[in-house]
Each structure stands twice: as C-alpha cells, then as structure tokens.
Amino acid sequence: MRAADRMVARTFRGGGAWLGVLATTAIGGALLQLLLPYVMGRTVDTLVTGGAQRNGWLIACTAVIAGIVICESLGIWATGATSAQATARLRRSVLSHVLGTGPAMTRRLPEGDLVTRLGMNTEEAGRAPESLITTAALLLPTAGSLVALALIDPWLPFTLLAGLVLISLVLRAFLRDTTTLAGGYQKVQGDIASRLLDALGGARTIAAAGTTTAETRRVLAPLPTLREHGMGLWRANARAGVQAGLAIPLLEVAVLAVGGLRLASGDLTVGELYAAARYVVLGAGFSAALGHVGRLARARAAAGRVAEILAGPPVTHGERTLPAGPGTLEFRGVALGDAALDLDLVLPGGGATAVVGRSGTGKSLLAALAGRLVDPERGTVLLDGVPLRELPRDELRRAIGFAFERPTLVGAPLDESTLEDALALGLPEHDHEAVHAAATSARADTFIRQLPDGYATPLQDAPMSGGEKQRIGLARAFAQGRRLLILDDATSSLDTVTEYQVGEALISRMRGRTRLIVAHRAGTAARADRVIWLEDGRVRAYEPHGVLWADPEYRAVFQDGSGDG
Numbered sequence: 001m002r003a004a005d006r007m008v009a010r011t012f013r014g015g016g017a018w019l020g021v022l023a024t025t026a027i028g029g030a031l032l033q034l035l036l037p038y039v040m041g042r043t044v045d046t047l048v049t050g051g052a053q054r055n056g057w058l059i060a061c062t063a064v065i066a067g068i069v070i071c072e073s074l075g076i077w078a079t080g081a082t083s084a085q086a087t088a089r090l091r092r093s094v095l096s097h098v099l100g101t102g103p104a105m106t107r108r109l110p111e112g113d114l115v116t117r118l119g120m121n122t123e124e125a126g127r128a129p130e131s132l133i134t135t136a137a138l139l140l141p142t143a144g145s146l147v148a149l150a151l152i153d154p155w156l157p158f159t160l161l162a163g164l165v166l167i168s169l170v171l172r173a174f175l176r177d178t179t180t181l182a183g184g185y186q187k188v189q190g191d192i193a194s195r196l197l198d199a200l201g202g203a204r205t206i207a208a209a210g211t212t213t214a215e216t217r218r219v220l221a222p223l224p225t226l227r228e229h230g231m232g233l234w235r236a237n238a239r240a241g242v243q244a245g246l247a248i249p250l251l252e253v254a255v256l257a258v259g260g261l262r263l264a265s266g267d268l269t270v271g272e273l274y275a276a277a278r279y280v281v282l283g284a285g286f287s288a289a290l291g292h293v294g295r296l297a298r299a300r301a302a303a304g305r306v307a308e309i310l311a312g313p314p315v316t317h318g319e320r321t322l323p324a325g326p327g328t329l330e331f332r333g334v335a336l337g338d339a340a341l342d343l344d345l346v347l348p349g350g351g352a353t354a355v356v357g358r359s360g361t362g363k364s365l366l367a368a369l370a371g372r373l374v375d376p377e378r379g380t381v382l383l384d385g386v387p388l389r390e391l392p393r394d395e396l397r398r399a400i401g402f403a404f405e406r407p408t409l410v411g412a413p414l415d416e417s418t419l420e421d422a423l424a425l426g427l428p429e430h431d432h433e434a435v436h437a438a439a440t441s442a443r444a445d446t447f448i449r450q451l452p453d454g455y456a457t458p459l460q461d462a463p464m465s466g467g468e469k470q471r472i473g474l475a476r477a478f479a480q481g482r483r484l485l486i487l488d489d490a491t492s493s494l495d496t497v498t499e500y501q502v503g504e505a506l507i508s509r510m511r512g513r514t515r516l517i518v519a520h521r522a523g524t525a526a527r528a529d530r531v532i533w534l535e536d537g538r539v540r541a542y543e544p545h546g547v548l549w550a551d552p553e554y555r556a557v558f559q560d561g562s563g564d565g
Contacts, residue, residue: 003311004304008128011303014089015082015129022078022130026137029071033282034144036064041275048270079130087126094118094306100315102373108312112194117305121186124302131296138292145283149255152272152279153262156255160283163251167244171293174240178297181236185229186305188222195219240290255280315375318390322399325384326350327483327514329370334379341365341537347530349384349483352507352515354525354545356557357534363518366534367488370516371400383484397426401481403490406466407473409459419448419462420455423476431479438478441505443498444471466493474502478510485510487517491524503527522549522558533557 012019039061046054095118098105105114142164149156196219199206206215259276262268268276326349334343341362347353355363368374369381372388380387388396409422423435436455439445447468451457464472470493477485485506491499500523506515507527519525526545533541533548541548548554 003307004300007125007303007307007310008132008300011086011090011126011128011299012132014086014126016085016089018078018081018085019129019133022075022082023133025071025075025078026133027140029068029075030137030140031144032064032067032071034141034148036061036068037275037278037282038148039064040278041271043271044274045269045271079134082129083123083127086129087123090126090306091118091122094122094309097310097314101312102315103368104312104374105309109309110190110194110197112192112197113190114309115197116186116190116193117309120189121302121305124186124298125306126299127295128299128303131292131299135292135296141282145279148279149276149283152276153259153268155258155262156276156280159254159258160251160280163254164283170240170243171290174236174290175293175297177236178233178294179300181229181232182298183301183304185226185233186301188226188229190305191222192219192226195222237290237294244290251280252277316389317393317396318387319392320386320390321395322384322386322391322483325483326512327399328382328384329484329514329516330382330385331369332380332382334369334376334381336365336369336374336376336378341369343369343379343539345532345539345542347514347516349514350511351529352510352517352527354517354519354528354531355534356519356525356531356554357540358557361534362537363534364488366532367402367486367516367518370484371402371486372396373402394428398428398480399483401477401479401485403470403473403477403485403487405470405489405492407469407476407490409469409472417459418453418456419451419459419472422459422472423455423479425476426480435475435479439472439475441478441502441509442471442474443501443505444468444475447471467495467498470494471498471502481513483513485513485515487515489518489520492520499524520558522555525558 015022039057043054043057043061046057098114098118109117146157146160146164149160199215199219206212256273256277259268259273263270263273328349329347331343331345335341343366355366357363365374369376372381375389380389382388383391383399391399420430420432420435423439424430427435436445439448439455448455448457451462453461470490474487474490477487477490487506491502494502499521503524504527506517515528517524517528519528522545525531528545530542531545531548532539533543533554541551541554
C-alpha cells in the first residue's frame, strides 16, 4: 500500500487554502472540547459553593460552547471545499496522464475501469485529507484528557489508558480489514463498468441478435461478488462499532467507581468528579474516529487504484527541432511486445506507403508507432533523422496528422464547438483557407456547405453518417500533417467513388508529404508507391503492389476480407 499512501499524501497538496481552514477549525474545536469539562467543572463548583466568580465562569462556559459551534460550522464548509479541490486537482492530473499516454493506457487497463478510477475513485481519494485531519484532531482531546485526569487525580488516567489501548487495537484491525474489502469492492465496480461500456459499444449488435437478456446477465454477473464485499464492509463496521462502543460505558463506570472512592475520602470535589467523568467521555470519544477511519480506508483503497494509472512511465518530449527534409520515416530495430511487432525499414520521404496484412498482424500498431501514439519497447522511430521521442509535443503534432476509422469530433466546449473548430483541432493558428482546402481534398466541403450554417454549424446540430465523420477526420489530418500523414483504416466507411476521389487527392495533392495508409482494399494499396505486407508482426515484403500481386497469398489478404482494420 505504499503507492496508495503516497497518493494520499499527494491529495494534501491539492487541498488548497481550505485545507488550512479545516486543520485550524479541527484543532481549535478539539482544544475547546478539551477545555469545556474544566470550565463546566469550575462553573458547577462556584454554583454549589455560591462563589463570587460564578458569573464569570458562566460567561466562559458560554464562550467555549459558542467557539465549538463556530469551529464545527466552519469545519463542515472547509471539509466540502477541501475534498472538492483535492479531487479536482487529482482528477485533472490523472486525466492529463491518461490522455498523454494515449492508446498504451487502454491496452493496460479496460476503458470502463479507467472511467471508474477517474470518476468514483478519485473522488474517494480526494476525501483523504479531511479523514486524516479529523482523525488526528480527535487525538488531541484524548491526549489532553489523560493529562487532565492526571492533574485531577493520579489514579484516574490509568483506567482511561487501558480502554484507549483496546479502542486503538479495534481501529487498527478495522482500518486493515476495510482497506482490503473496499479495494475489492472498487475493483468489482470497475469490472461492471467495463462490461457495461462494452455492451453500450455493441448495442446495435445486441439488439439485432436479440441477446439483451444474456448480455444483461453478463454485465451484472459480478454483482454477487460486489454484494459479498459490501456485506463484508458492513460486518466490519458493525463489529468495530460494537467493540468500540462497549468501551465507553465500561470506562465511565470504572472511572466513576475510582472517583467515587476518592470523593468519599475527601480527595476530590464534586466539580472535579464531574470534570473527570466528562474527560473520560471526551478521551474515549476517540472511538468516534471509526467513521473517519472507514472513510480513510476507502480513500486508501481508491488511491491505490488511482496510483496504478500513474504507475506507467510518463510520456516525455525533447527539445530538438526537425531539420528541413522530405519526411523520411525510419523504423530502426523497433520491437513492441513479445514479438508482437518487429520492424526495421525506411519509408522514403514524400512517398505513399500502404500497410496491409491479415487481422491482428499489427497494422494499427505500426501506425501508432509511426506517429508516437505508442513508444517502442526497443529501437527508435525517426522522422527526417530525428527520434520522435526527442521532438517537442507541439512540433511532433504539427508534423504528423492522423486519421482514424472512427474519428472523435471535438473542438471547443461541446455546446460551443463548430465543424470548423473540429477541423482545426490542434492547429497552432486557425487558418480558414487551409481548413477549407483540407475539407475539399477530403471531399467534405460539399456536404458541410449544405448545412444551415456551413462550417459554423455547431457539432451537436450536425448529425453525420459514418462516412461523413470519416471525411471530417481525413480533413483534420490533411490540415495538420505537414510532413507525415497516417491513415489508420480511415476510409473504410466511404463509398467506392468517394474513397477513389480521396485516394487520388492523397496521391496528387499530398506529394510533399509522406503518407502511411493502413489499407484493406486492393485499390488503395495499388495507388500507393510501395506496400508493407505484415505477417505475424513482421514485414514479409516491402514492394510495389504490382510486384506483390503475383503472390496468391498476398491476393488472399484482400479476397477473404481479413485485411480489414
């Protein structure tokens, strides 16, 4: 749990100024609680004896109670503000890491599980500062009660100390058990979220197959395990509550018995006995930390799951700039996974290269490596002689444009983003002419201008087919990639005529850029200068399409449809 504890410590830095307010009110309230029995005891003594200072002690008692109320009120406000700020800062940091890592993150953790960790788990981890501070503040009255009892009578603190040892053992066991159970509960929540996300992604297939009932059972299959962990949490809480709760009345009886004997012998006054009884309740009030310890246990478990997201090495960038060049792309001894992909080849600058192969041979992985969406485990990917790792993020993204099979259209905030914003995503400067020219090359300009507001149409008011979305994605890549264009199955939803027109634009209008095209149609491969034929993660051949077409196994890649994706 060291990673979890480090993550909990990190949430303290995200609590902001309200964390100081929370600490001040918690400590101040604890000190006032500690002072209250003494003030009340002196007040009782002056009222019993009719002392002249009774009005002063009544005022002091009222002031202490008012201070406690003020501290508790401010503490409630500070608790919410601290947790919200810590959660927000942690969530932004983790989200930035996830998006910066790219596809490598979703290969390590399922998407639904990631959503759970970024959502519920960061929120629970963000409550750690409040739980720790409140629990620590409860130690002050406990320690002060021991000192106060010792000052009243040296025999009294030993009784309280024995009870506190028992309560501490109960809380320690509760923290250990609850952390384990909460971690299991949160893990099952992530599993259910992953199953649900998979089902939502295949909703049309499920509806068409009529397997709604079976899919519902699959998504909810982990519920019995979730219930088991939930019942375990309830039983642990109930057991600890009963054990800690029994200590308070027993301690009161024991201290009152000892105090009564001392009162009978004349060693204590009535007010001192009353104060001793109050200090016992206050000291044993450490058992009230049970709820805070439970929240801390859940926060630690959640922090451990959040820390797993950050366990991978962060994506770093260099400071080198690209020299003038045609966009030569080189894979130098590149390997990823257990022989999942093994590459050693050079793509000439300014040329068009198609990537073909059966499903699962690593076509999309090669494309991701070429644009540094994924880093190789061994070897180096270079663009015009510069390793991609050594380029600044902005220069890397200006040099390389990506188009995907299922593009996600984002721009400004969703309620403000327009089609032009989506097309210009990632551009350092909004160049209207360049964006419109890219849309024309991708055969998107015509249908965009037919919309009521043309390029200014809000995304939420522009329903598009799969092919139209792909054309928007292509246009965005054309507008961005100044040296290298990577098309990862980006024309699969286009009709034959549109795909041919886009292919011609790639060949004729993009000759100043290197083009890497993951292809599943023979016509697309035929228009490329050369073809990388992948088989079992390795390059089987790197030749023009016309040369490879003589091989029946190469033709089979397209004829049986296994070259898709």
